Amino acid sequence: MRSFENFIEQKLAERQSAGIYRTLKPENLLIDFCSNDYLGFARSSALKEKITTEVNQYPDSMNGSAGSRLLAGNLTYTETLEKVIAAWHNSETGLLFNSGYDANVGLFSSLPQRGDTIILDELIHASVIDGARLSHANRYTFKHNDLQSLEDKLKQAKGNCYVGIESVYSMDGDTPPIKEIIEITERYNAALIVDEAHAVGLYNKGIVVEQGLQDKVFAQIVTFGKALGCHGAIVLGSNKLREYLINFARSFIYTTAASFHQLASVKIAYEFLQGADSEIESLQNNIAAFKQGVQHNPAYPLLVSDSPIQCLVLNSNEKAREVAAALQAAGMDIRPIFSPTVPQGSERIRICLHSYNTIEDIALLTNTINTLLHG
Ligand SMILES: Cc1ncc(COP(=O)(O)O)c(C=O)c1O
Known part of the structure; x- marks a missing residue:
């Protein structure tokens, strides 16, 4: 057996004997x-009908987007949708990504630079960790929801500092003390990024907006694959951040844009949420x-x-x-x-x-x- 095949077999055998072998069901x-x-x-036939009606209103819409957003894949519909979603979340602007994974990887890999610092809650989603790993910044984790541990790490931070948390943790279901985290990050001049994947829809516009904190948060990630029942994500933040991500976030730049049907689904799901x-x-x-x-x-x-x-x-x-x-x-x-x-x-x-x-x-x-x- 060739060495790389041997490697694959060995790694799979290790997983199997540890009892954590993953299979698709x-x-x-x-x-x-x-x-x-x-x-x-995701299973609503009423929503499905409304999405079909929306798609049918655009008989010239294409099946696929036929390119990345920076080439052939950008539509007026896409940019209008970004504005509508951002306004609903009381945010200056938003930039759509093809998934929450792409959004977190794009944001966390492109913004922090060598010499900067990323501090993440230890239970943060893998997409944030992967994005942070791709950056060249110094990385730390703090104990889950622990303000003292966060502050200890902030004391060690160098360069621009980015703190990443979720507003509802995907594996524990709990919520962090966001107001206190904001107070500490402001004191240390760090930018707070909140992943609202599991909060939007359940806590209306997300916990940040519900608590009136959107002006104190540097960026939010909202994903559409949870309560909204479709697929994709948006990074909410300032105009400058949006421009930055269009220029530097590789998971935004180097991928085919979402199809029209996907965009229409997101638009209608947001309307559906309001009822x-x-x-x-x-x-x-x-x-x-x-x-x-x-x-x-x-x-x-x-x-x-x-x-x-x-x-x-x-x-x-x-x-x-x-x-x-x-x-x-x-x-x-x-x-x-x-x-x-x-x-x-x-x-x-x-x-x-x-x-x-x-x-x-x-x-x-x-x-x-x-x-x-x-x-
Ligand atoms: C907290 C959190 N962020 C991001 C993601 C990734 O979102 P998506 O499934 O749209 O890639 C998930 C999905 O599991 C999540 O739980």
Whole structure:
């Protein structure tokens, strides 16, 4: 066997023996406690119909964008959409990216320079970490949501300093003390960047806007693949930042722009969100019912979260796998989250609640968990 084939085989064997081998699974008929479709937009036939109506209003629109934004792939529709979304989020401007991954990689790789400093919450999404790795800046992490740890790292910062946090953490579902983080970052003259992927739609325009903090945040990332049920992302910030990203963010420059259908989906999903009060209420009721129904066991703590992301920490890959398998056998799509995706010892099951889960679904979930972990 050639050495590179040998390498692949060895790495896969290591994964397999560690019990963390990843495989793709097709869709299933289990109760959805797994997807990010918090408000049911991705599966909404009413939204699909509205998107079709929108697309049909542009009979000359193309199937594909036929180029990057800087070449043939830019439309008046794209730029209008950016303005509309930015205005809705009370932001000066926005720049669309093909995904949240691209947005974070583009922003964090292009802005911080050699000699600058990036400080990230230790639980920040992989896309931010990958962007930061591509920059030549000094990188630090601070303990999750820990203001003292953040301040300790800010004291060591050199050059321009960028601090990255999420407003709802994707693996824990919790929210940071944003006002306090702003106070500290302002004191150290650092630029705060907030990833709102899991907040927009659930906390209306996102936590930053809901708390009236948009003037104190340097940039926000909003992704469209969670509550909005489609695909893509926008970086919100100043005109100068937008111009900078158009010139330097390689994940923006060197990729084919989104198709017209994708842009139309995002536009209509935003409009749909403005009439989604009943979906948001159902989701809140389901979160409350889950938290009430699940029995607390200090050996397997439920992480503090008011969001649809609810995690039971099971302390090992084996236990996480065992509990997830039992929940799947009982008819629910719940996945284990292994280390190294989460720190060792905090392996868990991650439950995503939705507006369309019924009260019976939630009862089945909590009863099964209670039997598995307390019975
Ligand atoms: C916090 C956070 N940021 C960014 C992303 C990436 O977004 P996308 O799925 O649009 O690439 C995700 C998706 O998992 C996320 O959870």
